[in-house]
Each structure stands twice: as structure tokens, then as C-alpha cells.
Amino acid sequence: MKQPNIVFMLTDNIGYGDLGCYGGGITRGAPTPRLDAFAAEGMRLTNFNVEAECTPTRAALLTGRMPLRTGCHRVVPPGIRQGMAPWEYTLTELLNDAGYRSAIFGKWHLGNIQTRMPTRFGFEEWWGVRDSSAPAIYGELIGFDPREMDQPMLWEGHGDGPCAPVEAYTTENRPFVDATIAEKSVAYIREHAGSDRPFFLYVPFSLVHHPALPHPDFKGRTRTGDFADCMVECDHRSGQILDAVDEAGIADDTIVVWASDNGPVLIPSIGPQADSGPWRGCLGTAYEGQLRTPCIVRWPGRVPAGAVSNEIFSVMDFYRTLATLAGAADRVPTDRAIDSCDQSDVLLGRTDKGPREHLLCFIKDELAAIKWRQFKIHYVEFRPEAGRRTRIELNNPQLFNVEQDPKEEWDIMEPNTWIAEVLNRIVRDYYASVSWCPHVPFRGVGPGEKGDIDAELAAFEAGG
Incomplete structure (x- = not known):
């Protein structure tokens, strides 16, 4: 082709x-x-x-x-x-x-x-x-x-x-x-x-x-x-x-x-x-x-x-x-x-069913929410207040059925606590992946590489 x-x-x-x-x-x-x-x-x-x-x-x-x-x-x-x-x-x-x-x-x-x-x-x-x-x-x-x-x-x-x-x-x-x-x-x-x-x-x-x-x-x-x-x-x-x-x-x-x-x-x-x-x-x-x-x-x-x-x-x-x-x-x-x-x-129209069932939603370095099928759970809330992003601690996670509730206004965690096990498994899988492939730190270099961004730039400017 x-x-x-x-x-x-x-x-x-x-x-x-x-x-x-x-x-x-x-x-x-x-x-x-x-x-x-x-x-x-x-x-x-x-x-x-x-x-x-x-x-x-x-x-x-x-x-x-x-x-x-x-x-x-x-x-x-x-x-x-x-x-x-x-x-x-x-x-x-x-x-x-x-x-x-x-x-x-x-x-x-x-x-x-x-x-x-x-x-x-x-x-x-x-x-x-x-x-x-x-x-x-x-x-x-x-x-x-x-x-x-x-x-x-x-x-x-x-x-x-x-x-x-x-x-x-x-x-x-x-x-x-x-x-x-x-x-x-x-x-x-x-x-x-x-x-x-x-x-x-x-x-x-x-x-x-x-x-x-x-x-x-x-x-x-x-x-x-x-x-x-x-x-x-x-x-x-x-x-x-x-x-x-x-x-x-x-x-x-x-x-x-x-x-x-x-x-x-x-x-x-x-x-x-x-x-x-x-x-x-x-x-x-x-x-x-x-x-x-x-x-x-x-x-x-x-x-x-x-x-x-x-x-x-x-x-x-x-x-x-x-x-x-x-x-x-x-x-x-x-x-x-x-x-x-x-x-x-x-x-390509070969299937109506996609391979992705979930998505982790981070705000900066914090896991704020997870999408899974038609559901969405929020662990912490971020709101724009007068143009500024405000972080709101939640006493308990909030769950929404986004298909029924696109504005994410009706918390249905009760009686749907069963979903916690599904979402916890997703989180565990993510942390397991971090154990074998660590994050690249902010301003950092690749896993196992030595130095930092400043040393990298200095070497470049020196022709190294």
C-alpha cells in the first residue's frame, strides 16, 4: 500500500x-x-x-x-x-x-x-x-x-x-x-x-x-x-x-x-x-x-x-x-x-467499537478524574472562579453518567459503588507501568540518562 x-x-x-x-x-x-x-x-x-x-x-x-x-x-x-x-x-x-x-x-x-x-x-x-x-x-x-x-x-x-x-x-x-x-x-x-x-x-x-x-x-x-x-x-x-x-x-x-x-x-x-x-x-x-x-x-x-x-x-x-x-x-x-x-x-469504518474504554485525566500532576465507558469519576474538582482555577477537595469521589448527564451535575456514586473496583484496577495498572517505566521529570532527561536540562543546553552551546 x-x-x-x-x-x-x-x-x-x-x-x-x-x-x-x-x-x-x-x-x-x-x-x-x-x-x-x-x-x-x-x-x-x-x-x-x-x-x-x-x-x-x-x-x-x-x-x-x-x-x-x-x-x-x-x-x-x-x-x-x-x-x-x-x-x-x-x-x-x-x-x-x-x-x-x-x-x-x-x-x-x-x-x-x-x-x-x-x-x-x-x-x-x-x-x-x-x-x-x-x-x-x-x-x-x-x-x-x-x-x-x-x-x-x-x-x-x-x-x-x-x-x-x-x-x-x-x-x-x-x-x-x-x-x-x-x-x-x-x-x-x-x-x-x-x-x-x-x-x-x-x-x-x-x-x-x-x-x-x-x-x-x-x-x-x-x-x-x-x-x-x-x-x-x-x-x-x-x-x-x-x-x-x-x-x-x-x-x-x-x-x-x-x-x-x-x-x-x-x-x-x-x-x-x-x-x-x-x-x-x-x-x-x-x-x-x-x-x-x-x-x-x-x-x-x-x-x-x-x-x-x-x-x-x-x-x-x-x-x-x-x-x-x-x-x-x-x-x-x-x-x-x-x-x-x-x-x-x-x-476506516471496519468496526463501530473502539479499543479504548478508559482515560485518565490529570490536571498538572494530579489524577483529577477517570472516564470509563459512559461513566466519569472525579477525585478532585477544578473550577474556574473569576478567571482563576480553583481546586476543591471532595469529601468523596463523585460519579456521573455523562450520556445521561452531560453537564456532570448529578452524582450517582450511591448506589454505584461497584464501579470503584473497576476504576481502582485502572489506577493500579497505571502505577504498575510507572514502576518499570518511570516518568521523565519536569525539565528532566530520559530514564537512566545523566545530567539535566541546563547541562544539556551547555553541551549544545559548546558544540558537544
Whole structure:
């Protein structure tokens, strides 16, 4: 079988209820016709689950491992040297070893030093945002002193050379970032469409992360505000990449995935943003409104058009799934704990029953909840209170049947205490895996490796 090209578009903080095909779109003042049409051409996942923050989701996608295992279990404040350990074997490296070429255009957010940039993890080309888009506004904040902290930058990297900043990231160029991401992605597709090597193109858009500043072409388009304008722009940018695939004549040979990395942000000072649809919760919580985001997969002639799956699907599952679809399942490592499930049979319409029955939900390094079948147990509660995440200790775990109670409001632990044994077994299995494959510590190196992130960087700078 010919290896398919893979285009993976990952948006930033778009909620389950934002796209028209998920119940949003025009009802929220921001129609999404391109993505709605795209969903009709492929499979729409209605139980797709991500992690609690941006960095953990991106680490889970590229490693197939729970973020707590990789040390990438939280977003880190600026100024702290950090990033995913080079010991990790990313999806990019796996695909490269299977004959692919690869590029990333967009947001990285998995490391801020040279030894932990995209080109150190298999990507042959990069342009984009190193961390988050939030710092773009720093220069306008009262008291910000560029002498005390580096100005946020846009970056690029090629091959084995060091990555380099190319220009300051400010509110002046913030509206143009995703136009450039789309432009570079389209050019990459056109350049490599006729190649005898397949490509993996990772497109982590900066939209619609705050500050939500639309491109001038979209400013005022919806008359519903900047966020809605950014949603319409994101729909357009996604459509530009889909058009490039179609116009290059490689649609039948290309898997296209479109997803969001997190649920909506709830910060009163920035006003209304994304929407979680029928679910409760937002970014930084363990409620379904954070965990479930839109995800659509298209592969004409292989993934059934117009299909919908409600099977539990984690962002981690793309690691094994894409490896299988690329004919490289044998390259998934066995020397470490891999949490990814192969969902290829679900995507190809061969089965209605997926392989994943449970999902552990961590907030930073704490097990906050477990999903099992239609049930969800919370061991601790995280709520957004006035824009701040508040941790609430529970006297007893709370159990919800999410199919009957999507808002997770009716605790049914009594009389369903039987479920405790099932969930305890899941937890025991997880801790057993940690005993043979220890976690990579935050800012750490791989298991059994000596040194730390600072020594790693010093050796790199010394040419070692």
C-alpha cells in the first residue's frame, strides 16, 4: 500500500460547540462552511479527548504518552528553561524513519531552548510561535520592561541547524500569523505533492488563542466581535490548506486531521471566547467541556464520508493510529510506556467499537478524574472562579453518567459503588507501568540518562 501523506491541523482553544457541524457556527454568529463541508467528507468524532492545557495536549499527540510521563504536564510560565526531553521518540521521528519528510508551521509550545525545539524532534522545517500567543500583548502592558524579560519572538528552523528568532511577536503582527502559517503550508504541499516520498505536515494554528486579533480581511466580518471574526478566519485558513491538497491532486492519498487542543478559555478580562456546547467546563478543568473538542478526519475512499463515531478517542491515539495507517506500526517503541491506542479500524469504518474504554485525566500532576465507558469519576474538582482555577477537595469521589448527564451535575456514586473496583484496577495498572517505566521529570532527561536540562543546553552551546 502506498504510504499516505498526513496533514494534521491543530487549532488553539476552539470548543466543542464552535463549529457549525458540532452545533455552533451560525448560531454563534460565526459560520464555518468550509469545516462543515470537510466534516461531511470524512468522519466526525464526538468523543475526542484532549488534555487540560496546551502543552500537555501537544506532548500527548507527538509521543502517544500521557503528559505526566513526559514531564510536559503543564504550561510553564515564561522565563523558565523547559521542554520535552530529546529521549522521547516523537511521531515525527517515527514517520521520518518510515520514509516521510516533515514540517511544522505554527505553534510549538513544547520547549524554549535550542535542544528542545521542533528541529530536534524530527521536523525538517519550522516557522511559527515558540510558546503561546498570549505574550504578544506584553509590550502594551503597564510596567512591562524588555530589559527584564526578552521580547516574545516568532521563530524559524531548518534541518539540523539551530532555530533562530526572525521578528518580534507583537499585537501588530499577531493578526497576520495564521495567514503566514497557511501560506507556508500551502507552499509546502505544492512543493512536495509530486514527490516519491510522503510528507507529514503539522499545522498548529495560533487561532483562536487570545489575544483574538483577526486579520484585517476578517476584521468586522461577522459583526459579532473579534473572536467570531477569528473563528471565520480559522475556517478560511483551514479551507486554504484543504484546497491546496485538492488542487495538487493528492486528496485520495492524503489523511487530513483537524482538531482543537483545548476547550474554551474562561477569563473575564478578555470577554466571551469559545463555547463548550452541551458540556460543562473549560480549559484547566477535568469536565467534558475541556476534554472534548471537535475532531474531523478525512481520507477519501478509506474513511467513510459523513460518518460519526462516539467512541472514546484520545489525542494520544493518533500516535499508534497514524503509525499503522503509514505502514509503520512496527516502529512504535516497546522500551517505554505507550498509552496510545490504535484506532485505525474505527476511522476506516471496519468496526463501530473502539479499543479504548478508559482515560485518565490529570490536571498538572494530579489524577483529577477517570472516564470509563459512559461513566466519569472525579477525585478532585477544578473550577474556574473569576478567571482563576480553583481546586476543591471532595469529601468523596463523585460519579456521573455523562450520556445521561452531560453537564456532570448529578452524582450517582450511591448506589454505584461497584464501579470503584473497576476504576481502582485502572489506577493500579497505571502505577504498575510507572514502576518499570518511570516518568521523565519536569525539565528532566530520559530514564537512566545523566545530567539535566541546563547541562544539556551547555553541551549544545559548546558544540558537544
